[in-house]
Amino acid sequence: MIFKLPIEETLNKLLLQEDTDKDKKITKEDKGPKNFTVSSEDGKDYEVKGTYFLSNLLQELALEKKLGKSEAIIPLYKIEEAPSSRIPRMIKDYFWDDLTRTIDEKGLNAILSDDKTSGGIQRLYVPHDDEIGKAYFKNIQKQKGNVKVEILPKNITPEYVKSINTKPGILALKLENDKGVPFVVPGGRFNEMYGWDSYFEGVGLLLDGRLDLAKAMVDNFCYQIKHYGKILNANRSYYLTRTQPPFLSSFIREVYEADTSIGLDWLSSVLKIAILEYNSVWMLPEKRLTSNGLNRYLAEGIGIPPETEPGHFDEVLAEYAEKHELSVMEFEEKYASGKLTDKDLDTYFIHDRSLRESGHDTSWRLDDCCADLNTVDLNSLLYKYETDFAHLISVYFNGELVDGKGVKTTAGFWSKRAEERKKLMNSFLWDPDKKTFFDYNIVSGERTNFESATNFYPLWVQSCSKEQADLLVKKLCKAFKAKGGILATTMTAVEKLAMGKEQKQWDYPNGWAPHQMLIWKGLLNYGFEKVAHEFIYRWLWMITRNAVDYNGTIPEKYDVVACTHKVYAEYGNVGTEFDYITTSGFGWMNASYQYGLSLLPKNLIISLDKLEDPDTLFSKT
Structure with a gap:
């Protein structure tokens, strides 16, 4: 059945009847009759029923209007399309292009x-x-x-x-x-190329056959290393002193292995630049390399990070303003201008900028201590660099490569470097009593005991033993499982370290796409297929439920306990503001849906389209 509909007339009539809260969307919160009649080309009336199908109709009309048409030709299958088909189709056909910039x-x-x-x-x-x-x-x-x-x-x-x-x-x-050279932005207010976002977007791009965009983003990263000295937090002037979590080796490897016809000249060129980044950004002593041989985040910069919203640091500044007997406004002006100095506050902002370099802006895990921490996530990612270098040099360059400075480097060298790091991670980051990894504070000489999803990165990079993996998975299932997926941190950790303080967006009860994607693959690496499939289903169910109920919304992050996109901590939730239809979603959220769907068994995809409750579904198994 095909409908030929006058766009403006149908849109106005549909919104007048169904969009009762006047937000130019049709969601479960609207109080309309949830039943709208359209006529097919052969003159037959058809009733579109329910929030999901009505919002699909609205979206299809909006797409046709965007093309400058006055009349829309819409087949029935697009209105009644199953969510597990519609969401990935929208991502592949519309979202990536809408998020692309040059x-x-x-x-x-x-x-x-x-x-x-x-x-x-x-x-x-x-x-x-x-x-x-x-x-x-x-x-x-x-x-x-x-x-x-x-x-x-x-x-x-x-x-x-x-x-x-x-x-x-x-x-x-x-x-x-x-x-x-094009790149994909996260979405919403972001018009710049971000560091670790880009890798996760690349995972989705490769699944959707967009090798061109994924390779282009690797090329832009290499440009940044060559001309700015590092992969930037993002390509804005105020990020010039700050990098982000290192994923370049993974990005290079996955792009090249998706299509080796790119050629060894390209692989050799970008691999040399990645090795340069490893040495010049991460391995300089007393910078991001600490005396124990492990690494930390350490962003440079002076004063208050300028990209933050007005008032973001008022609670912190109030303490120092009182000490100097000034109002917060007076203190901030004098501190920012350099008329007043405070070494303790300088140290706080070293930690804060380093926290932002980690990508986890912000979390009580890293607040006022980040630059003192050998974090599990960073050292896992650098282990992955070392094993990726070893693999790529071994497989594609007969075991040795002359780097950008004319120095020969071998696969064996990088394998040895990785083994050394693994020993250090087990010595400093593994807690044999609590049977999990924790960040290590180089000042106090103690592990932090902060329960974070980042403690499971060793599963993704395959740096832990099978025995350690078994213990990590038990901890993951016991402490980090929420109805909608994997928690960023546990409630216990937040209560212990932030009692009475404001909620941070990278903490309980929120969940984030990169954590889900890395942990899924980590579980599969060690043979935990059933556990992986359950976590994938929970995350995709939440995204699907949200999209079905809220006009196709694909946001930046979720509260995985309440399974809602209505997350108001700190910066709000990008990807929720649009009229009629979202044509971009959010970069790594889009990628997580494509990636999760590629890993999910067919029977669970059927359950996903039925929106079967995950707690009920997995209580049967």
Whole structure:
């Protein structure tokens, strides 16, 4: 059955009847009759019933309207499409393209016109040693009066970065043939390429056959390392002193193994740059490498992170303002300008910027201590770098590779380096009594005992023994299982360390896509298929239930206990604000759906479409 519908007339009638809260969506909270009649091409009336099917109709009308049509031709199957077919189809056909950006003449308008510009001036910062970029963007500046191109100095210091915080701008990325190499943004208010988000988006892109975009993002990462010295938190000027969790080796390996016809020249080039990043960003003594041989996050910078919302640090600043007998506003102004100094507060912000470098902004696990921690997640990821380097050099380069400085490096060297790290992780991070991994505080000389999903990263990188894996899975199922998936931290940890304080977005009761995806694969690595399938189902059920009830909403994060996207901690929830239809979702959430669906057995996909409650479903097994 096919419906040929006048778009404006049908939209207006549908919204008037069904969108009773006037938010331009049809959700379970609307109080309409949940029954709307349309006529097919052969003149037969058809009743569209229920929130999900009505919202599908609304979305299809919106898609046709976006194409500039006055009349929509909509087949019945798109209205009554099963969620496990519709959600991945929307992600593959619409969301990835809508989230794609380029730093070039065509792409700059969308990026430079967002609310992160300052004083109406659209600033673009270009590396001093990118001759192609300098010439290209200077030419754009001549053509566009509202674009201001700034050339970065050779030596980018924290002092310099602070000096340009009052005139923020986007940072240039790679150009090829006068076109920007594309990248995928997280969604919503984000128009920049983020560090670890990009890897997880890449997992979804590869599943959806978008090798072009995944490879392009690796190329942009390599550009960042070459010209900015690191993979950036994101390509904004105020992130120049901060990196993010290291996933480049995994990204390179997965892109290349998806299509080896890319060629060994490409693999050799990007692998050398990844080794450069490993050595120059992560392995400098007394920086991110600590004296015990393990690593920490340690972001540079001066003062208050400028990207935070007004008032974000008021609770912290109030304590110091009282000490200096000033109001919070007066203290903040004097501290920011350098008229007043406070070493303790300086230390707090070292920890805070390092916490943001970790990607977990924010969590009580890392608050006011991050730079003192050998974290389980970071050391696991660097173990993965070492084993990836060993694998790629062994398989594709006959066991040895000449790096970017002309020095020969071998697969054996990296295997040995990985084994050394594994021993250190077992010595410092593994708690034999509590039978799990914890972050290690290099100042106190003790493990933190903070229960976090990041403690399970060794499953993903396969650095733990089978005995350790068995113990970790018992802990995971006992303490981290929620109705909607895996908790970011346990309730016990939050109560112990943050009693009476504000909720942080990376803590209980929230759950996040990267944790789910890494732990699923980790469980499968060690043969825990049934456990993995249950956790995958719980997460996909929550996303599907939410999309069915809320007009296709795919948000940034969830409360996995209440199974809701209505999460208001700190920065709110990106991906929930749209009219008629979301055409982008949220990057790593999209990827988690595609990835989870690729791993789920067919019988559980059938249950997913029926929205069978996970607690009921898995109580049977």
